[in-house]
Amino acid sequence: MLFSxxxxxxxxxxxxxxxxxxxxxxxxxxxxxxKKNAVLCLASLVFYAWGEPVYIVLMLISIYxxxxxxxxxxxxxxxxxxxKKIFVCAVVFNLLVLGFFKYFPFAVDNFSRLFSLEIKAAxxxxxxxxxxxxxxxxxxxxxxYRGKCRAQRKLLPFATYICMFPQLIAGxxxxxxxxxxxxxxxxxxxxxxxxxxxxxxxxLGKKVLFANTIGAVYTExxxxxxxxxxxxxxxxxxxxxxxxxxxxxxxxxxxxxxxxKMFGFDFIQNFNFPYTADSIKxxxxxxxxxxxxxxxxxxxIPLGGNRxxxxxTIINLLIVWALTGLWHGAAWNFVAWGxxxxxxxILEKYVFGGLTEKLPHWAKRVLTMLIVIxxxxxxxxxxxxxxxxxxxxxxGTGGLFDGTTAFVLRSNFFPFAVMCCSALGFFRKFPKLxxxxxxxxxxxxxxxxxxxxCVVSLVSETYNPFLYFRF
Amino acid sequence: MKLPFRLKQNTxxxxxxxxxxxxxxxxCVAFAAFLALHTLLFLVVPDRAMSENExxxxxxxxxxxxxxxxxxxYMKQYETYLxxxxxxxxxxxxxxxxxxxxxxxxxxxxxxxGKRGFxxxxxxxxxxxxxxxxxxxxxxxxxxxxxAQCAMILAPNSTYVLKKYLPYGLKMDDQKAQLxxxxxxxxxxxxxxxxxxxxxxxxxxxxxxxYHTDHHWTxxxxxxxxxxxxxxxxxxxKEKSFNIEAVSKKFSGVLAASYGxxxxxxxxxxxxxxxxxxxxxxxxxxQSRVTASVFDTEKLDQRNQYEVFLGGNYDKxxxxxxxxxxxxxxxxxxxxxxxxxxxxxxxxxxxxxxDPRYFSDSLQDIVDDNEFTHILFVYNLNTFLxxxxxxxVLAS
Numbered sequence: 001m002l003f004s005x006x007x008x009x010x011x012x013x014x015x016x017x018x019x020x021x022x023x024x025x026x027x028x029x030x031x032x033x034x035k036k037n038a039v040l041c042l043a044s045l046v047f048y049a050w051g052e053p054v055y056i057v058l059m060l061i062s063i064y065x066x067x068x069x070x071x072x073x074x075x076x077x078x079x080x081x082x083x084k085k086i087f088v089c090a091v092v093f094n095l096l097v098l099g100f101f102k103y104f105p106f107a108v109d110n111f112s113r114l115f116s117l118e119i120k121a122a123x124x125x126x127x128x129x130x131x132x133x134x135x136x137x138x139x140x141x142x143x144x145y146r147g148k149c150r151a152q153r154k155l156l157p158f159a160t161y162i163c164m165f166p167q168l169i170a171g172x173x174x175x176x177x178x179x180x181x182x183x184x185x186x187x188x189x190x191x192x193x194x195x196x197x198x199x200x201x202x203x204l205g206k207k208v209l210f211a212n213t214i215g216a217v218y219t220e221x222x223x224x225x226x227x228x229x230x231x232x233x234x235x236x237x238x239x240x241x242x243x244x245x246x247x248x249x250x251x252x253x254x255x256x257x258x259x260x261k262m263f264g265f266d267f268i269q270n271f272n273f274p275y276t277a278d279s280i281k282x283x284x285x286x287x288x289x290x291x292x293x294x295x296x297x298x299x300x301i302p303l304g305g306n307r308x309x310x311x312x313t314i315i316n317l318l319i320v321w322a323l324t325g326l327w328h329g330a331a332w333n334f335v336a337w338g339x340x341x342x343x344x345x346i347l348e349k350y351v352f353g354g355l356t357e358k359l360p361h362w363a364k365r366v367l368t369m370l371i372v373i374x375x376x377x378x379x380x381x382x383x384x385x386x387x388x389x390x391x392x393x394x395x396g397t398g399g400l401f402d403g404t405t406a407f408v409l410r411s412n413f414f415p416f417a418v419m420c421c422s423a424l425g426f427f428r429k430f431p432k433l434x435x436x437x438x439x440x441x442x443x444x445x446x447x448x449x450x451x452x453x454c455v456v457s458l459v460s461e462t463y464n465p466f467l468y469f470r471f
Numbered sequence: 472m473k474l475p476f477r478l479k480q481n482t483x484x485x486x487x488x489x490x491x492x493x494x495x496x497x498x499c500v501a502f503a504a505f506l507a508l509h510t511l512l513f514l515v516v517p518d519r520a521m522s523e524n525e526x527x528x529x530x531x532x533x534x535x536x537x538x539x540x541x542x543x544x545y546m547k548q549y550e551t552y553l554x555x556x557x558x559x560x561x562x563x564x565x566x567x568x569x570x571x572x573x574x575x576x577x578x579x580x581x582x583x584x585g586k587r588g589f590x591x592x593x594x595x596x597x598x599x600x601x602x603x604x605x606x607x608x609x610x611x612x613x614x615x616x617x618x619a620q621c622a623m624i625l626a627p628n629s630t631y632v633l634k635k636y637l638p639y640g641l642k643m644d645d646q647k648a649q650l651x652x653x654x655x656x657x658x659x660x661x662x663x664x665x666x667x668x669x670x671x672x673x674x675x676x677x678x679x680x681x682y683h684t685d686h687h688w689t690x691x692x693x694x695x696x697x698x699x700x701x702x703x704x705x706x707x708x709k710e711k712s713f714n715i716e717a718v719s720k721k722f723s724g725v726l727a728a729s730y731g732x733x734x735x736x737x738x739x740x741x742x743x744x745x746x747x748x749x750x751x752x753x754x755x756x757x758q759s760r761v762t763a764s765v766f767d768t769e770k771l772d773q774r775n776q777y778e779v780f781l782g783g784n785y786d787k788x789x790x791x792x793x794x795x796x797x798x799x800x801x802x803x804x805x806x807x808x809x810x811x812x813x814x815x816x817x818x819x820x821x822x823x824x825x826d827p828r829y830f831s832d833s834l835q836d837i838v839d840d841n842e843f844t845h846i847l848f849v850y851n852l853n854t855f856l857x858x859x860x861x862x863x864v865l866a867s
Contacts, residue, residue, distance in 0.1 A: 001546075006553040010509045017503070050546050194495035197502040213571075406640025407577070414575045440494065451505065453570070460567035462554040463580075463731065464525060 001050045003200075003255045004208050006458060012050075016043040020263065033185060037160045040263060047165040048128070055127040059163060062097065066090065066137050067158045070144050070151035087145045091138065098134040101127055106330035129169035131327060133162055135294055140176040142298055149177045157183040166259035170252040172270040172290035175297070179265065188264035196261025198447065203254025205450040208457050210419050211248035214240045217412050218380075226389050230402035234393035236409060236416075241380050242373050243419045246275065249288065268293075273425045275372070278364040279356070280344050283372060291327070295320050310350070318342045328379070333387060337378040344371060512558040519556065524564070524732050526774050529555040561732070568731035577638040580729040585636045588683050588735040590726035594630050594643050595856040597652065605855070606656035608862035609848065613659030616838065616846060619801075620704055621662045623848040624696050625653060625855060626688050626807050629681035632671065636678070646852055653855070663703040667692075670699035682737045685724020687777060688851070690715065690740045693811040704845065706818045713814065715742045718768070722776045739776055741766055743813045751792035751816050755785050765790070765813045780809035786829035790822040801843040803827060803861065808849035819845070827864040834867045 001008050019039045025031040049056040069090040076082040099107075101124060112119045140161070143149045152158040161183060167174055221229060221237035229237070253270035260267045270290050277283035284292050300320045306313040318339065325338020348356070356364055377394070381387035392398075421427060490498070522529050533539065533548035540546070557563065568579060577584045583591045613621050630637065631646035647668065654664045671680060671692070680692035688696075694713065701708035722739035723732065743765075754761045767782035781788060784806055800819040802808065804826060815822055823837060850858070 001550075005550060006557060007550045010506060010513060011553070014506045014510050017506075051543075053541055053543055053546075190492065190495045190499055194490065194498035197498050403642040404640075407638060407642075408640075410640045411575055411577050411638075440490075448501075455509075456563045456567050456570070459554055459557045459560055459563045460731075462551075463564050464527070 001047060003252070003259070004204060004454070004458060006455075007050075009455075009458075012043075012047065016040075017262070019043075034156065036188075036263075037156055037183065040164060041156060041160040044160070044163040044165040044168060048163060048168060051128050058097070058127060059133070062094070062133075062137065063159045063162050064155075065093065066141060066162075067152070067155055069141055070158070071153070073141075073144050074151040083145065087141065090141045094134055094137055094141070098130060100124075101130055103326075103330045132171050132173055133168060135173050135291075136162060136176070139173070139294065139298065143175070143177050149180055152180075152183075164260075164265075166263070166265075167256040167267060170249070170256065171288070172253055172256060172267050173294050174267055174290070175294070178268065182265050186264040192264060193262050196258045196263075198258070199261060200255050200258030201447050201451050201454075203251045203256075203258055204454045206247040206251030206254060208251075208454040209450065210415075210422070211244045211251055212457065212461065213415055214412070214419055215244035215248070217408070217416075218244060221408070222380075222386075222390070227393075227398050228402060229393040229398045230405055231394065231396040231398070231400050232405050233402055233408055234390065234398070236412075238373055238377060238380075238390070238394065240412070240416065242275075242376050243416070243423055245376065245379070246271070246423055247419065273423070273428075275369060275423045276365065276425055277368050277372075278361060279368055280341065280348050280371060283368055284341070284345075291324070295324055299323060314346050314350075317346055321345070333378050333381055333384060336384070337375055340375055340378065509558070513553070513556070516556075516558045522555075522561070523774060524561050524728070526728060565732055568733075577641075579731055582726050582730040583638050583641060584730060585633070585638045585641075587636055587678070588733065589629065589633060589636045589678075589681075590684055590730055590733075591630050591633075591637060592628075592686050592726060592729075592853070594628060594646070595853045596644065597649050597856055601859065602653065602656065602856060604862045605858060606653065608865040610656075610658055612846070612865050613657075613662055616843065617660060619661065619843050619846045621659050621846045621848075622665055622700055622703060623653075623657060623662075624665045624667060624700060624808075624811075624850075625650060625848070626667050626692070626696065626851040628851055628853050629686065629688075631852075632668075632677055632680055649852060649856070653852075663700075665696060665700045665703060667696045667699070670695040682722070682724055682726075683735050684722065684727035684733065684737050685777060686726055686851075686853075687724070687807060687810070690742045690810045693807070694742050694814065697811055697814045700847070701818075708814070708818070712745055712817075713742050714745050715740050718766075718779060719771055719776050724777060725775065728774070739779065741779065741813065742810070744817045750794070751790055753781070754789045754791070755782070756787050756789060757785060765816070777806070777809070781812060781824075784809070784826050784829060786826055786831065788824040790816060790819075790824070792816050792820055792822070794818060794820050796820055798844045799823075799841055800845040800847060801825070801838070801841070802847045802849065803864075804849040805851060805854040805858075807851040807854075811849060825864065827858070827860040830860075830864050832867075834864055 001012060003009075016039065020036055020043075023032060024035050045056060045059075048059060069086060072086050073083055076086070105122075105124060108119060111117070140152075140158075144151045152161070161174075161176060161179060164174075218237050218241040221233060221240075250271035257267050257269070268290055270288060272286040272289065274283055274287035277286055300316055303316045303319065304312055305316065308316075321338045321342025322335055323338070324341070325335045328334045328337070347353075356367065359367070374391070377390050378387050381390060518531060519529055520531070521527075530548060530551040532552055533545050535545060539548075554560075571579075572584060581593060583593070585591055609623075613619075627646045627650060630643045634643065637643065650666075650668065657664065671677065674680060674691075674695065679689060680695075681688055694710070694715075698708060698710060700706070717738050717740050719739040720736065722737040724737065727733050751765075752761055752763060753765055765781055766779055768779060770776060770778040770782060790812075794817050796818065798819045799821040800815065800823070802812070802815075802822060802824045804812075804824060805828070808824075812822070812824065821841070823841065823843070825834070825837075855861075
């Protein structure tokens with residue numbers, strides 16, 4: 001179930017909100033909180049089972065297993081060897097589950113190619129959100145092992161943390177330490193709920209009105225016969241993809257943060273206008289922040305970070321970025337995309353960092369965006385061959401213009417321009433009106449319009465005329 | 472080097488007091504009301520069985536069974552059910568189509584919205600290999616049936632004839648050049664090429680030649696082409712010997728169905744020779760059905776009114792007439808021919824109509840049994856260039 005679906009908006013969410021907010025234990029805030037967590041946990045399991053009725057078992061096993069790991073780790077506080085054993089066992093188990101479901105077919109495919117064998121992995125469908133919730137579980141296990149936080153003694157709050165539906169399928173990756181207190185006690189109220197509603201509507205708008213619309217342009221352009229795409233259209237296409245992936249992902253994060261707020265949680269901000277970055281490093285401090293944080297805290301720093309000399313730092317960076325790439329998907333083009341950023345970050349740090357410092361600010365931003373956009377070519381392509389062909393079109397192998405250039409630009413220019421302005425943060429301080437009442441009224445109209453248009457678009461996306469009389 | 476970089480936690484999330492408590496309350500209530508209103512409407516508005524606009528049955532409320540939940544089919548059907556039965560679904564869809572055209576969008580589901588409300592479908596690119604196969608097969612048939620008069624009516628598409636109404640910036644291939652390519656590829660002793668473009672020249676207003684909402688040519692355009700054929704074959708047909716009658720003023724064709732229903736509708740006209748009633752029979756052989764009219768007026772009550780011509784497309788239709796002539800005609804066609812066929816009835820005693828896309832019998836038997844005096848091909852360029860069935864049928 002996507003947040004941007006009629007089922008979620010008009011069936012699931014109203015029912016959950018109703019059960020969550022109708023108080024059962026007025027006199028006993030602690031029991032009321034337990035009830036709220038129970039509603040949330042149960043709702044999350046239904047939410048998960050809706051898309052993956054079978055994999056719910058896997059998730060329940062995972063929750064129960066890691067809950068016990070936490071307790072075990074704490075039970076043997078003074079037996080370091082035992083703790084280490086438990087810890088290694090837990091990490092291996094979790095990574096094996098992730099590895100099996102996400103990377104097994106990829107690994108078998110490469111193995112068979114390496115030795116020219118004809119074996120094929122059985123077709124395993126990927127459990128939704130497994131990359132996200134495995135990382136949350138790992139953060140819990142590692143934090144408890146390190147003694148950074150206490151193990152959760154109650155199963156319910158732990159299960160709620162792992163399977164909480166707002167961030168279950170697309171992040172942000174919430175670290176256990178950030179949310180532990182909120183699981184016990186959190187402020188729930190009109191102020192937070194209203195902030196959540198606005199977050200949610202913004203996210204919904206980004207996903208439905210922006211990402212879906214502009215994504216269709218890119219899909220149309222990549223579906224063309226190779227060699228028929230002119231340079232201008234190719235660039236326009238990848239710019240559309242650049243916008244699509246940002247609005248899609250950050251829209252989903254905003255919806256997650258908004259829903260979290262409605263239920264009283266504060267998740268960390270996941271995007272901070274990444275396309276205004278003026279260096280690669282800056283870009284990654286603004287893009288998918290919760291993932292960057294995770295890799296920094298649980299991979300880069302444990303590997304030794306930058307404290308073991310230049311050579312080791314470079315190796316550490318490459319490892320982290322290859323893994324970051326692989327996390328995004330089990331295919332070599334994702335690995336290439338990750339390593340591409342790793343290498344560029346190393347170069348930026350050790351080679352041309354000093355040079356780019358002297359450039360004017362706008363030049364740094366343009367340069368950064370060029371690097372990011374070229375990166376998306378690898379990220380979006382199905383294979384290296386496709387990526388190479390698309391890059392070819394971007395340097396003009398299909399000519400400067402093709403027959404559709406004017407049409408494509410004209411049809412999409414206005415939405416494209418609005419989205420660019422939005423991605424670059426031009427609307428951040430908008431509207432700068434002195435009169436607070438007028439501003440308020442404008443905002444109210446704006447949010448209402450976005451919500452309505454989202455519903456209109458959601459329904460229209462399913463328009464599906466049956467044209468048997470086509471001929 | 473520090474890797475990414477702990478961001479200040481919750482930068483936007485601290486309890487920023489942007490709004491007064493009252494405003495916050497209003498936001499909460501409005502949002503809850505919005506959700507509740509839709510949920511209520513779902514419960515109140517009755518489900519529909521069928522969508523006229525989309526020409527399909529709509530998803531009904533799925534049955535809740537354990538097996539349907541286990542394999543996920545219940546959830547899929549439920550999601551489709553909600554969107555299919557969404558209150559005011561058709562209204563929302565046409566609003567969306569209007570709104571996106573306001574933003575400058577001119578394409579939905581592969582259909583383009585041009586100027587003056589004209590809808591266009593994309594052209595088929597010319598594939599030389601495929602075309603050669605088709606023209607070789609036609610040439611072979613003409614060589615085999617030496618005594619028969621042959622002709623081809625190949626209609627250009629609205630994208631070419633009405634190209635000044637294409638949406639701004641959209642360029643299409645030159646169909647005039649493509650038509651010449653086809654013409655030059657066809658050779659036969661008694662072959663005549665009917666230049667549809669030339670027959671259009673006398674028409675003052677080219678917008679009367681194609682529909683706004685459908686990809687077909689209009690009956691008037693077909694009449695032009697037919698008169699041109701008539702002079703090639705010396706049939707002696709005159710414009711005034713035909714009646715043109717409007718049968719629907721609310722014709723909304725296939726392109727409108729794909730693009731999203733639009734306000735603009737077309738006039739659907741039929742053209743028949745005067746005094747033709749009861750002078751022929753039409754047999755739909757695969758359907759074992761015989762009628763006394765080439766028009767199926769019952770189809771005017773359904774979604775696709777273009778099927779008023781011959782009731783749609785069938786593999787083989789035979790028309791027997793009382794015309795005072797010995798001439799017989801073998802016609803290969805796509806749906807563009809459907810509105811032209813009535814005009815042929817006074818000039819042939821028997822017309823065998825083959826639609827190769829649906830035809831799977833042996834052609835040779837039909838040719839051997841009938842000794843046709845005339846062979847005609849009626850196609851539009853898009854279908855003709857995409858066609859893969861004609862060559863196969865001609866060789867059968």
